[in-house]
Amino acid sequence: MKQVIAIGCCLVATTALADCFTRSNIKFSGMELTRGPRDFQRMVVPSPKGSKCILRYRVNIKNSWQTVEGIGYGKTEAEACTQAEEPGQGTILEEMEPRKIRAETNMVCSDIPEIRVHSVRIGDVIWESETDLHTHPQEQKYFTYKRTQCRMFVERDAKNVNLFTYQGIICRVDDKPNSKWLVVDKY
């Protein structure tokens, strides 16, 4: 009996932790991107065809980060994920707001950790798309600092009636294409 309760609790916990989105029918290919695909996360599960690869990544459209999901199938994991990477496979995921769910909406829940823009602190290690791009187009460009690729970010923080706008610097943690970023400064 104890085992059944324990398994039940685990299932409830897993369901509660899963992040949910609604999958739009907006294909992201062909859109004008401020920043191309970044911060790839993938989950591979068995399928009747062999492997199913669910690939999530972030794109910046008109200074707003969006999560895109591409799904691919293949005999092997590599084949499935290559298909999932094709821009034509990508659809934009929208954050779920329960009151706005429509009958035809397809809800997607996944254990892939959700990436979203949030307040950061100096020393945090984050995905690049967890910070907004600088508002000035010239300051959105990457720059080199101590032989590392860096960029500026802005963060808006509404406290009571005051809106604080901070800016800061993030730099790649390593040279890998899908590397995380370190918050080097914020002011």
Next chain:
Amino acid sequence: MKFILALVVVGLVGCANIGPAPMPIEQLEAIKLRDTDCKSIDANVDLLEQQLRLKGILGKNPEDLSQEDRRYNSTVRIMIWSLRIGCNNPNRYSYLDWYIR
């Protein structure tokens, strides 16, 4: 060179009293950075960081600072990063006529 001299003078004036005092924000805001400041970028950055150290706010997150300290901190950090970015990335600020060129 003028930039270092300005900081040193302010530092010495501060020493005449009870010890080094951080540079007043009005004087910091009046400093115009030039490409010649890149020649001694390390010394300039050290001196600017020293102002934050004297204020006791070096390396602090802005959320943890008072409004006055936040203004002081951002003024200095913007100067530091203007030097770090501008000196290592030529033409980055070519669109500005009042910044490092």
